[in-house]
Amino acid sequence: MKNFASLYTQLDQTTKTNAKVSALAQYFEQSNQEDQLWTVAILSHRRPKRTVNSTLLRTWAAEMADIPSWLFEESYHVVGDLSEAIALTLPRPQVENSHSLTYWIEYIMSLDKLEEAEKKERIFAAWQSMDYTERLVFNKLITGGFRIGVSQKLMVRALSQYTGIDENILAHRLMGNWTPTETSFKSLILTKDPLEDISKPYPFYLAYALENEPENLGAPAEWLAERKWDGIRGQLIVRKEELFVWSRGEELVTDKFPEYHPLAKLLPDGTVIDGEILPYKEGRPLTFNDLQTRIGRKNVTKSILKKAPVIMMAYDLLEWQGEDIRHYPFQERRRRLEQMVANHDTKGLLLLSETLDFHSWADLVVERENSREHHSEGLMLKRKDSPYQAGRKKGDWWKWKIDPLTIDAVMIYAQRGHGRRANLFTDFTFAVWDGDALVPFAKAYSGLTDKEFREITSWVRRNTRERFGPVHSVEPTFVFEIAFEGIRASSRHKSGVALRFPRISRWRKDKPLREANTLEDLKEMLSAL
Amino acid sequence: MALLEFNDKGIYCPPADVYIDPWKPVERALITHGHADHSRWGNKHYLCTESAKPVIRYRLGDVQIQTVRFGEQLSHNGVKFSFHPAGHILGSAQIRVEYEGEVWVVSGDYKLEEDGLSEPFEPVPCHTFITESTFGLPVYRWQEQTKVFEEINDWWRKNKAGRKVSLLTAYALGKAQRLMRGLDESIGPIFTHGAIENTNQVMRRQGVKLPKAKKVSGKFKKEDYIGGMVIAPPSAINAPWIRKFKPLSIGIASGWMTLRGARRRRAADRGFVLSDHADWNGLNEAITATGAERIIVTHGYTNIFTRWLREERGLDAVEAQTEFEGELSEDNETEE
Ligand SMILES: [Zn+2]
Numbered sequence: 131m132k133n134f135a136s137l138y139t140q141l142d143q144t145t146k147t148n149a150k151v152s153a154l155a156q157y158f159e160q161s162n163q164e165d166q167l168w169t170v171a172i173l174s175h176r177r178p179k180r181t182v183n184s185t186l187l188r189t190w191a192a193e194m195a196d197i198p199s200w201l202f203e204e205s206y207h208v209v210g211d212l213s214e215a216i217a218l219t220l221p222r223p224q225v226e227n228s229h230s231l232t233y234w235i236e237y238i239m240s241l242d243k244l245e246e247a248e249k250k251e252r253i254f255a256a257w258q259s260m261d262y263t264e265r266l267v268f269n270k271l272i273t274g275g276f277r278i279g280v281s282q283k284l285m286v287r288a289l290s291q292y293t294g295i296d297e298n299i300l301a302h303r304l305m306g307n308w309t310p311t312e313t314s315f316k317s318l319i320l321t322k323d324p325l326e327d328i329s330k331p332y333p334f335y336l337a338y339a340l341e342n343e344p345e346n347l348g349a350p351a352e353w354l355a356e357r358k359w360d361g362i363r364g365q366l367i368v369r370k371e372e373l374f375v376w377s378r379g380e381e382l383v384t385d386k387f388p389e390y391h392p393l394a395k396l397l398p399d400g401t402v403i404d405g406e407i408l409p410y411k412e413g414r415p416l417t418f419n420d421l422q423t424r425i426g427r428k429n430v431t432k433s434i435l436k437k438a439p440v441i442m443m444a445y446d447l448l449e450w451q452g453e454d455i456r457h458y459p460f461q462e463r464r465r466r467l468e469q470m471v472a473n474h475d476t477k478g479l480l481l482l483s484e485t486l487d488f489h490s491w492a493d494l495v496v497e498r499e500n501s502r503e504h505h506s507e508g509l510m511l512k513r514k515d516s517p518y519q520a521g522r523k524k525g526d527w528w529k530w531k532i533d534p535l536t537i538d539a540v541m542i543y544a545q546r547g548h549g550r551r552a553n554l555f556t557d558f559t560f561a562v563w564d565g566d567a568l569v570p571f572a573k574a575y576s577g578l579t580d581k582e583f584r585e586i587t588s589w590v591r592r593n594t595r596e597r598f599g600p601v602h603s604v605e606p607t608f609v610f611e612i613a614f615e616g617i618r619a620s621s622r623h624k625s626g627v628a629l630r631f632p633r634i635s636r637w638r639k640d641k642p643l644r645e646a647n648t649l650e651d652l653k654e655m656l657s658a659l
Numbered sequence: 660m661a662l663l664e665f666n667d668k669g670i671y672c673p674p675a676d677v678y679i680d681p682w683k684p685v686e687r688a689l690i691t692h693g694h695a696d697h698s699r700w701g702n703k704h705y706l707c708t709e710s711a712k713p714v715i716r717y718r719l720g721d722v723q724i725q726t727v728r729f730g731e732q733l734s735h736n737g738v739k740f741s742f743h744p745a746g747h748i749l750g751s752a753q754i755r756v757e758y759e760g761e762v763w764v765v766s767g768d769y770k771l772e773e774d775g776l777s778e779p780f781e782p783v784p785c786h787t788f789i790t791e792s793t794f795g796l797p798v799y800r801w802q803e804q805t806k807v808f809e810e811i812n813d814w815w816r817k818n819k820a821g822r823k824v825s826l827l828t829a830y831a832l833g834k835a836q837r838l839m840r841g842l843d844e845s846i847g848p849i850f851t852h853g854a855i856e857n858t859n860q861v862m863r864r865q866g867v868k869l870p871k872a873k874k875v876s877g878k879f880k881k882e883d884y885i886g887g888m889v890i891a892p893p894s895a896i897n898a899p900w901i902r903k904f905k906p907l908s909i910g911i912a913s914g915w916m917t918l919r920g921a922r923r924r925r926a927a928d929r930g931f932v933l934s935d936h937a938d939w940n941g942l943n944e945a946i947t948a949t950g951a952e953r954i955i956v957t958h959g960y961t962n963i964f965t966r967w968l969r970e971e972r973g974l975d976a977v978e979a980q981t982e983f984e985g986e987l988s989e990d991n992e993t994e995e
Contacts, residue, residue, distance in 0.1 A: 201797065210920055
């Protein structure tokens with residue numbers, strides 16, 4: 131574990147990609163295959179099953195630190211990360227340990243069937259033998275949430291440096307449903323043609339946001355344009371009459387979308403489609419929010435299926451008649467996709483994402499402005515001769531999103547941030563005028579500079595009217611421009627509306643309080659969409 | 660009537676008609692220490708310790724400053740005042756106020772660990788103790804400073820080996836000098852940002868021994884900085900000023916660096932946990948040592964720390980609103 135803990139420290143101490151990759155490669159060099167495989171698993175979001183819930187961990191940490199649980203909770207709120215809060219609060223260790231990462235993971239897994247009292251005893255024993263970083267890592271192994279600024283992509287790069295195997299091949303080998311308990315480093319990563327796993331998806335090709343005017347892309351005739359649908363990017367695989375659906379996070383989500391299951395018989399074997407998992411009803415897309423609510427549920431009930439059914443909006447064909455055709459020009463892949471949709475009755479489950487007819491970039495500007503009417507987020511531009519690449523790459527594919535909606539609002543509550551911004555006020559509630567009253571309608575945090583955060587923090591401290599726990603109500607004084615992606619009616623909110631992705635776009639120091647927008651303005655936006 | 664009360668101008672002592680660390684201009688101000696949130700512009704008369712005076716003079720310019728020795732007793736309208744070391748920065752004091760047998764202590768900012776630069780903290784028995792709570796949460800617990808300096812020097816050595824410049828930020832008054840004294844001068848040359856050099860000069864004239872340092876200026880070439888250590892105020896990280904040190908590694912020395920998130924937010928390569936404020940244990944220990952039964956908690960995690968004192972330690976603790984900002988303001992400090 132010391133090895134892994136020190137890797138953790140090193141990764142945490144640098145923001146530089148190269149330094150992270152080389153620290154990781156060096157770690158692979160120095161650890162045994164069991165630990166290597168677990169490290170790969172952890173950094174690709176494959177964690178051991180959770181055996182202790184966080185409520186218990188919190189209670190036990192407070193007990194071991196000899197502080198009341200409310201004080202631990204306050205500390206946790208400030209730190210923002212449970213594993214870190216625990217590691218910072220526990221008394222200094224009494225003994226040392228020299229066990230491996232795998233030892234501790236197995237230790238955690240073995241807690242599963244134990245009685246609570248026994249679990250507690252083992253967790254205490256573990257904590258007592260660990261220093262700060264080991265505890266932090268140990269806690270993270272229990273709770274999940276391993277965010278240390280190493281994407282799966284970086285991990286694969288380091289693994290490639292260590293093994294000498296090409297990154298794309300490794301990315302492919304690492305996909306799918308595997309756990310370190312059922313495979314080995316050798317068979318999963320080092321074996322040339324690993325287990326025949328028909329569920330394996332291809333790495334997604336992701337587009338960058340268009341930075342300049344489309345004119346810079348060259349001749350319009352070299353490009354295809356389609357709408358950017360507002361669902362979850364997905365990959366639909368039919369092999370050996372089995373269906374698999376993967377989300378962009380490389381998560382197997384087949385069970386979350388039973389609607390798709392008939393496609394196993396309706397599509398030919400050896401088909402892999404890249405598309406959008408889109409909530410869709412009565413011939414039009416629903417909002418992203420409908421999908422999100424559905425995904426959050428543990429069980430897919432009949433009423434959910436009725437309320438927010440999904441279809442697959444197909445963008446691209448990656449495998450055709452069992453053959454990987456990602457190297458074909460997009461236009462060719464697209465032609466085969468069109469044929470496939472035309473020749474197979476998919477009962478409306480598979481729709482083709484239409485390409486837009488355009489002759490000049492100016493035509494597309496108009497189409498883009500219509501995006502909201504089509505319930506889409508903007509446009510996608512794809513070069514006709516582009517291969518299907520792996521990961522986020524510049525050049526051939528661009529997303530050209532619509533500008534966000536904005537509204538000027540008054541800040542009325544402020545809340546201390548946690549973690550990254552523990553000593554600042556960073557979470558704010560905003561209101562619009564309704565006659566002489568201010569009605570809260572959105573919470574937003576990101577968007578100010580550090581300097582502005584400090585300024586507002588200092589101001590909030592001086593102008594707090596009342597406190598409700600961590601929330602301070604302040605004298606309405608400042609106007610902020612709030613940007614957001616969408617708006618919908620909501621009976622759960624006092625204002626009657628709910629915004630999608632609200633964030634602060636700027637501090638309107640120039641704007642007098644009275645000139646902030648009104649509830650009526652918001653409702654108008656609602657009806658305009 | 661309370662011996663000290665918190666009004667819109669500062670901490671006021673009605674029988675003596677004086678303020679302690681006022682945040683709005685007043686006639687008579689007793690100053691705990693020279694940080695900007697405790698020693699502000701615009702007062703008519705200032706009273707501080709002898710060793711705090713040079714910096715306050717340097718910052719506030721031509722104002723009326725009287726000094727007092729640590730432990731010396733002054734009387735004003737029958738109220739006795741004396742200043743006692745707070746261990747926060749050079750010259751920082753806790754101010755003891757006694758009237759008709761009742762004793763209050765205003766501690767300003769303080770820390771218990773001796774840093775070799777500030778006069779060591781001295782517990783002052785009292786009935787009412789006014790304490791900061793900048794790091795009043797159990798997650799803030801400092802390591803011994805020798806360990807932190809080892810980490811800093813190791814980091815410096817590693818950067819030097821990689822032909823990088825090390826840039827360490829610290830506020831100009833107190834922390835910067837404390838850091839400089841902890842550096843291993845055998846590793847390489849030390850450079851200082853102008854703002855820090857100015858404070859250094861004030862302190863050197865006062866007889867404080869600081870390691871040799873060169874002020875960053877146009878007369879040095881890029882190569883001269885390689886392997887060196889640059890001490891700069893926190894605001895310098897965001898200025899184009901740092902470009903001349905590239906390739907460089909940025910470190911921040913502050914109590915806030917306890918939290919990984921705080922370090923990431925500042926885009927630093929390394930965070931070193933070093934503070935001139937008391938940690939959780941320090942605050943609790945200091946309070947115990949005063950024997951006070953009534954505690955007034957000011958700037959920091961005020962409400963949490965107050966609740967802790969009241970519910971878990973059985974003390975008569977209350978919160979008070981001030982405009983002190985502790986390490987937050989000290990971190991933002993840039994010398995004009
Ligand atoms: Zn201070």
